[in-house]
Amino acid sequence: MFIPHTDSEREEMLRAIGVESIEALFQDIPEKQRFPQLELPPALKEMEVAQELQTFASINETSNELTSFLGAGAYNHYIPAAVDSILRRGEFYTAYTPYQPEVSQGTLQAIYEYQSLMAALTGMEVSNASHYDGATAAAEAVSMAYHHFRGKRTKMVISNALHPHYRETIRTYHRGSEVKIVEDDKQHSEKFERLADLIDENTALVYVGYPDFFGRLFDLTDIANSTHGAGALFAVSVNPISLGLFKPPGEFGADIVTGEGQPLGIPLSFGGPYLGIFTTRKEHVRRMAGRLVGETIDTRGQRGYVLTLTAREQHIRRERATSNICTNQGLMALAATVYLSLLGSGGLRQVAELCYHKAHYAAEKLTALPGYSLTFPETPFFNEFALRCPRQVKDIIAFLLEHDVLGGYDLGQDYPGMEHDMLVAVTEMNSREEIDLLADRLAEVSYD
Amino acid sequence: MNIPSDLRYTANDEWIKVEGNLGTVGITDYAQEQLSDVVYVEFFVEEGTTIKQGEAFAVVESVKAAADIYSPVSGLVTSINEALMNTPETVNDNPYGEAWMIKLEISNPSELDKLLDASAYEKHCQERAGE
Numbered sequence: 328m329f330i331p332h333t334d335s336e337r338e339e340m341l342r343a344i345g346v347e348s349i350e351a352l353f354q355d356i357p358e359k360q361r362f363p364q365l366e367l368p369p370a371l372k373e374m375e376v377a378q379e380l381q382t383f384a385s386i387n388e389t390s391n392e393l394t395s396f397l398g399a400g401a402y403n404h405y406i407p408a409a410v411d412s413i414l415r416r417g418e419f420y421t422a423y424t425p426y427q428p429e430v431s432q433g434t435l436q437a438i439y440e441y442q443s444l445m446a447a448l449t450g451m452e453v454s455n456a457s458h459y460d461g462a463t464a465a466a467e468a469v470s471m472a473y474h475h476f477r478g479k480r481t482k483m484v485i486s487n488a489l490h491p492h493y494r495e496t497i498r499t500y501h502r503g504s505e506v507k508i509v510e511d512d513k514q515h516s517e518k519f520e521r522l523a524d525l526i527d528e529n530t531a532l533v534y535v536g537y538p539d540f541f542g543r544l545f546d547l548t549d550i551a552n553s554t555h556g557a558g559a560l561f562a563v564s565v566n567p568i569s570l571g572l573f574k575p576p577g578e579f580g581a582d583i584v585t586g587e588g589q590p591l592g593i594p595l596s597f598g599g600p601y602l603g604i605f606t607t608r609k610e611h612v613r614r615m616a617g618r619l620v621g622e623t624i625d626t627r628g629q630r631g632y633v634l635t636l637t638a639r640e641q642h643i644r645r646e647r648a649t650s651n652i653c654t655n656q657g658l659m660a661l662a663a664t665v666y667l668s669l670l671g672s673g674g675l676r677q678v679a680e681l682c683y684h685k686a687h688y689a690a691e692k693l694t695a696l697p698g699y700s701l702t703f704p705e706t707p708f709f710n711e712f713a714l715r716c717p718r719q720v721k722d723i724i725a726f727l728l729e730h731d732v733l734g735g736y737d738l739g740q741d742y743p744g745m746e747h748d749m750l751v752a753v754t755e756m757n758s759r760e761e762i763d764l765l766a767d768r769l770a771e772v773s774y775d
Numbered sequence: 776m777n778i779p780s781d782l783r784y785t786a787n788d789e790w791i792k793v794e795g796n797l798g799t800v801g802i803t804d805y806a807q808e809q810l811s812d813v814v815y816v817e818f819f820v821e822e823g824t825t826i827k828q829g830e831a832f833a834v835v836e837s838v839k840a841a842a843d844i845y846s847p848v849s850g851l852v853t854s855i856n857e858a859l860m861n862t863p864e865t866v867n868d869n870p871y872g873e874a875w876m877i878k879l880e881i882s883n884p885s886e887l888d889k890l891l892d893a894s895a896y897e898k899h900c901q902e903r904a905g906e
Contacts, residue, residue, distance in 0.1 A: 477819065613815065638815070638836040647834060647841070 390595060390733065394761045398711045398752020399736035400461065400490050401598070402590045404568070404678065405756055410592045410665045419661055428634045434657065435632035438620040441664040448570050449584040450577020451606035455617035456655035458603025461564065461587030462496035467605060467616045467650055468562045468583045469497050472532035473506055474614050474649040475560060480531035481505045486522055487512065488539035489564055491741040519550040530559040537563045537576055541750065542711030543703060547579035555580060567591050567604060569709045571679035583607045592666025593659050602659040613639050616650030681755035682710035689753045689762045696766060698773040702748045711752040713738060717773045720749040726772050732765060776900060777804040779871055783847065783887060784896035790871065791847040793887060801875045802835065802844060802866065805900045810837040813866040816859040820877065824852045828886050833876055835866060848886040850879035
């Protein structure tokens with residue numbers, strides 16, 4: 328083992344901080360906890376370990392074995408085989424931006440393509456090289472808005488129907504800072520009146536979901552205008568698949584678009600790694616976090632790719648940087664790029680249409696059952712809808728699981744009073760038979 | 776290296792030209808050379824902002840660094856050179872002229888006494904060159 332410090336260097340360091348010994352550094356930890364007896368079982372052979380881990384793994388049930396109607400931010404879509412086979416090429420198989428980036432022209436070109444696709448998809452001018460996931464991207468949007476106003480505006484008005492995990496991540500990120508997060512108190516707002524009422528001259532950002540957590544789609548024109556009327560920035564969190572079919576947020580005047588990129592060719596994999604989409608307008612590019620790849624010409628006049636505007640980032644700008652994120656989710660960004668390239672705009676639209684129509688077939692079928700209705704019957708939705716159920720959702724989900732059906736999401740977990748509302752997601756992966764099966768099972772559960 | 780004799784300087788490489796109670800502030804030839812190609816200038820202040828001596832009023836970004844620019848004296852900002860935001864390269868081309876950054880009404884003229892004159896500043900630059 329290579330240990331870089333010599334004994335004399337250690338002594339020097341200890342002297343510098345006025346500590347007698349390395350042990351003294353650990354005195355805050357009770358002595359008996361410092362080197363506890365681990366009581367590990369005897370070592371197993373490799374074959375035995377593999378068998379044991381396989382046994383553990385097989386306890387999990389996934390969307391492969393179950394019929395799944397669970398979404399709530401992560402969706403079960405078909406992933407063409409070419410996505411994985413390109414990802415696993417040795418030239419790409421790293422999840423990290425290389426430290427000597429310009430040597431890796433292929434990686435940079437892939438990120439540049441990713442950025443171009445995200446900008447086009449969201450209707451914006453600039454995309455960064457990606458963040459870790461949709462929640463991180465959302466928190467970075469709040470940071471960007473705060474820095475846009477140099478701390479002179481501190482209030483962030485966030486829709487209660489933005490994904491609960493994103494709202495939680497935003498709060499975690501900004502705990503202890505000057506940023507004040509306010510939410511409307513009513514997730515049922517159809518025209519965002521409650522949200523618009525919260526906007527004032529201290530508001531830096533207004534943030535909504537499109538579709539929102541309940542799968543609903545609203546015309547964002549009015550709320551975008553109210554936001555801009557107060558001089559604030561308007562941010563929209565998207566499901567990228569829906570943009571194959573619906574007007575992109577850029578056309579509503581969004582200043583920042585974020586989203587969870589998982590639906591674009593990335594498996595559910597128990598919650599990650601996922602992909603944080605972040606796009607904005609060119610005028611805001613210097614306050615955008617994350618890596619950014621640009622296209623340029625080399626000394627021989629050939630096209631090349633570079634990391635650009637790096638002076639935004641913390642390793643150069645130090646305490647004035649607007650974020651401490653200098654990395655991206657490289658491999659997942661590549662997956663999204665390959666996925667979208669394979670599908671093309673027509674293919675993406677087809678996937679979105681399948682999701683839309685199957686979800687609407689499901690909604691029709693399920694609301695025809697006695698005791699079931701749409702929680703928001705007046706609002707258009709994409710691939711997901713809130714279903715009001717005759718019994719508590721947690722009981723329904725348990726019942727469905729006994730029949731190998733992964734039911735929807737129990738909205739009562741995040742919204743008190745919605746214990747009877749189940750969020751049902753439908754994608755192109757759900758056949759008509761599966762939807763009919765769900766209806767049959769739900770019909771049984773309503774009668775006991 | 777160009778160090779005009781009619782200006783006062785800070786150890787952080789800003790210059791100030793004093794006319795009556797008005798000061799014009801920018802960065803020196805030495806500073807622009809150290810930064811190399813300037814690609815972006817962003818102001819933290821606007822007309823009417825009161826700033827203190829030593830307070831950062833702008834950031835200048837080059838292809839290899841980002842540097843805060845500090846006010847040599849306290850005062851009230853009367854104008855900022857917004858043209859620099861579109862033509863940052865003038866900071867390299869003409870740091871003492873076209874690339875002035877802010878003008879201000881000097882509120883405490885005695886602060887000027889603490890600044891360096893051209894020969895002291897030249898010495899300061901030479902010392903750093905020798906490091």
